[in-house]
Amino acid sequence: MSTTVVESPLPTAERSRPLGGTARAFRRRTQIIDRIARSLISVSGIGIICAVLGIGVFLIAEILPLFSGATLHPGLVQSALPPGEPPQLVLVDEHQEKALVIGTSALVRTVSLDGAEPPQVFSLDGLQGHRITAASRTLREETVALGTDQGRVWIGTVALRTLFDGSQRRVQPSVSTDSVFDATPGYRITRLAYRATGTHRVIAAVADDRHLIVTRIRVQRPLVGPARQVVESVRVPTGELGTPSALLVSEDGLQILLGTAKGILARWRLPEEGAPQLLEASPAVSGGSLTAMDYLLGARSVVVGGSDGGVATWSLVRDEERPDGWRLARIHTFAAHPERVTVIAPSPRDKGFITASLDGTARLHYMTSERTLAHFMAGRHPVAADMAPKTNGAVVLSEDGLLRHWHIENPHPDISWRGLFGKTWYEGYAGPEYIWQSTGGTDDFESKYSLIPLIFGTLKGTVYALLFAVPLALFGALYCSQFLDKRWRNPIKSTVELMAALPSVVLGFIAGVVIAPLVQSHVVAVLAMPAIVPLVTLGGILASHALPWAQAKTFARRNEFWVLTAWVVVGIVVAGGLGPLIERIGFQGDFESWLTGAAGLLYDQRNSLVVGWAMGFAVIPVIFTVCEDAFSSVPRHLVGASLACGASSWQTAWRVVLPAAGSGVFSAIMIGFGRAVGETMIVLMATGNTPVMDWSLFNGFRALSANIAVEIPEAPHGGTLYRVLFVAALLLYAMTSVVNTAAELIRLRLRRQLQGL
């Protein structure tokens, strides 16, 4: 396939003859045209073929970004606090212009992340003379709680807000005090957790590394008089669990999660009245202490970091044996840090989080996909960190007061090979499962992209279609090529081939709108047809052989097919008539309720039975044509020899023709398989499109192809769903390519074999 132009010498006879000027010019022109045409055709031919074959390459190129992980672009490293002041809290704004930093003194400082603006300082009311020793912050909320060395708790707003004057964007810190009170007077607060719910506020504080004190503040509004704050404090006995080392209050304010120095993760219930109740305590870190803990977005999972550097997420899982019906379970584990985990910063947008360890190693993880997307160095002894609200950046503050900033590019954190093709344990589920659910109603909904239910659906549809189509097409082709009267062969072949031209949207419409209700009302008859129709037909044709006019041999042979077909019609009518009878005798008169009662299956109107039938239309002509070709190309002398040896025509067909064309039949079935796998409109219209995973004949499924058709119009360009649908497309491409290539190779071998005979 060379594209270079080769100088072709003129024939010697012509070269020797003198040529006139015009003739020479004409010849030159012709040759130039020939060369141009040659290169043009070669280039465009190769181009077209490459373009056509490039489809797979393009699909792969669109998929690759899914697995590329995250990239971090380091920003400035700057000192955010005066030397010697250990940091407590850091937060960053949406546009990553500024960060707010709180150290031990009662001051909030802003740091311009690009170093362009001088720092601003705001003081916190009510904390004069106190040293801040603990801080707590809730995702997506602007409220911050601070605890001091004298047991005072400060609650207020600390946030960065974006303001617009005209087209100018300005990030403005907002600091205001909400309330200040003494929670553990005289004791230093070492850990603090805070949560505000609709009716009350809950503050959990660890005093002097020993006592866990829970304070609940309720605002009572009596009918007359001013509103009154009711403050209740209760001490939670942590006893033998170990020194409290990490603390969280649940979203509803009714539970406390506590990590201890013995590595235990404990959960308490805080009843409205009375003492806290220990619900469970399980070892979370073996042989070490639990050093850091935080809720992920949605506050249903916690990330737990230990002194051994281990990182894991725990979620509440249904467990009826437990007192409150729930149990904390470790559901995802991540690569461990070399030293103890000191900081956990959850993402405010998804289930991602950053962990950092004493030695300065920091990692970006994603819970559900169990992926660690990036490794980076955050400076020795990181103390506080925050992820930007759009998850496209992070800041980490280390013990020495240095603030490090990164821009993060992390387009598809929730996708992993395991997530696409394996079981994933999602929040709120009892165990790992295969789930496809790309959109949901709530804000913190997590898309679930397991392709397994869709692949299952595709295979289910294909299997039922082939179960229906292969016997009909294969035996139909055998009859057509071996036994059918020659006069009818071509028209019948063409008619069956015409079936291939039926647009699949037409088949889908008929299947979904006409056949599905019809099958529903005659389901027993339909199921009985494969038995009744052949019986009636065979009986009928035997009976018609006894008739005197059928005994003229020529008539019988010539019109046998039409007599057969007529009896098939009779058989179908008989089956339709017997259906209700069978239903009354065998299924108490109502098949659907029998199905639900006896087999526990639900009957969907648009089910696999209907799809199998409709896809049969698409598959039968494909298999029929290839099979018929294979049968017809079996050399006549083989057949002749077999018949001459005394074999009957059926014996010849079954023992000689079928084996000789065996690989052709196999390749036909594979081509049919390829067609059924990719069929879109029929499965889209004739199934309920629910991604269930069971083999029941009486419910639907969701196939890869239909799923693409349904979801890609809603998928934003370049987004995760968009790319996952490209994975589905590539899967279909690969499946059909492999099957079709195999079929083609087998067919070529068959041809060679038969030529050898």
Added chain:
Amino acid sequence: MSPQRKRRATGALQRLPIWMTGIALGTSLLMIIGLIGLIMARGLGTFWPAPLWEITLKDGKSYLGLVHHVEAIPHQADAQGRPVRRTLYRIGNRELYGADFVWVNHADIVSRQRPADTVSIERLEWGPFYGFLAEVNTPAQMARGDSRLLWQSLRREIPVAHRRARKIRHMEKSVIGNINYSIESHRLALRKLQLRKPASAGSMEPERRRHEDAIAALQARYETIAQELQHLRAEDGAYQVVLKDIGGKARELPISSLVRVHRPNQLSFPGRVAVYASRLQEFVFGQPREANSEGGVAPAIFGTVMMTLIMSLAVMPLGVLAALYLHEYAKQGAIVSIVRIAVNNLAGVPSIVFGVFGLGFFCYLIGGTIDQLFFPERLPTPTFGGGAILWASLTLALLTVPVVIVSTEEALAAVPNGVREASLACGATKFQTIWRVVLPAAIPGILTGTILAMARGAGEVAPLMITGVVKLAPDLPVDHFAPFVHLDRKFMHLGFHIYDVGFQSPNVEASKAMVYMTTLLLLGIVVCLNLTAMQIRGRLREQFRGAEV
């Protein structure tokens, strides 16, 4: 038993397995005949005007409607064990009853008759109205009472009203449409000016002024035309018809909103044929109404044909070039065999995969680039960067190019080598041989391939759904605004019409009739194309069988 009969009996038994295979073929044949028969029966019958029945029930209710469907209620039987039957009547008058259909149990019916003076009215909104004429009000006269006179005056008024409606529609669509189009193009020009470098801002000032003035002038013209339109509408509103349903509820409608009226219970046979023809004409040439569930499918036919034409314009040269290269120029060997298998394979790749490719490659990559280079003023509204008829056609061209390659190669292979050698021996160059000798001989094969490709393309829906088909396109891809052919527009398609109306329509039962007709139309187009291709292929084969001898 005589030996002869015995032999015959064993002969028959020996044929049993053969008959079993015959059953398979017979079933396949019955399936396709049954399917096409079903579509024909349901489709062709829908436009035939059926009688309107007045039914009175035991509980005193009465309905006026067409018989839509009769069935036996499943799992129910009366005292004698006979199945209980019921009928679905189409009673229309959706704005009065809420639903178009009502089930009536046969046991509940007291009387059933066909009142002669009922009218069946198809109108622009709310589906059909079945009832009686009560008044025909025009500025000149108010007719009421005698139904025959009312009918005559209504028949007289309808063509006049349609003329008025056409005028209004012309004003709305063409005149105001033109103004809107001009305003929009001036706006885009302004935006384009804004996007240019600010350095030349001063020099652009006069141009900017010019566009703004033009917009102001156009807006002023719009105001006058809007007033004129309002006047026309008020005038049209004075022509009203009052209808009564079977229960005596009155409904007043502007005469210009009636599409077709007839008295089904008085129609003669030619009258019925006329109604049928008129409905068929509206179906083929008319615009869709009522969320595509009534009216015509002209835009869908237009879209399908145009898409198929663009596709074949692209697919034929591409396929022929590739085939020529593969068969005439490339050195035959392992690589070409592999390429051939790969091309063959591509014919088996699911169409939805091509759709996904088309969306990612044509719409987003190429279209998005075109938008950024040539239409930055329209962003973020995509011009070529979304679904478009061009991208849909190219996607289908890619989908069908293997068909053309394979059949062209077949045709090239069928040209005897002797013919080629003769041409070369006469001194013709290779290209001359191909151009003058081989290609002419292969033309039927190329045509076959193209027609098969067209048939496949016309019937495909899945890839189109994501590359440019919409349920209702406001504008055709061809109109009177320069450059006249708008390949960036979305379009309607018969196949998608079936999917959309049959499955997404709010009133599936009422729109079924339309879907059957659309199905029939699409099936007709596809089957005709296929039969043509088969014919050509058959003739081609015979021709070469002759040539080889």
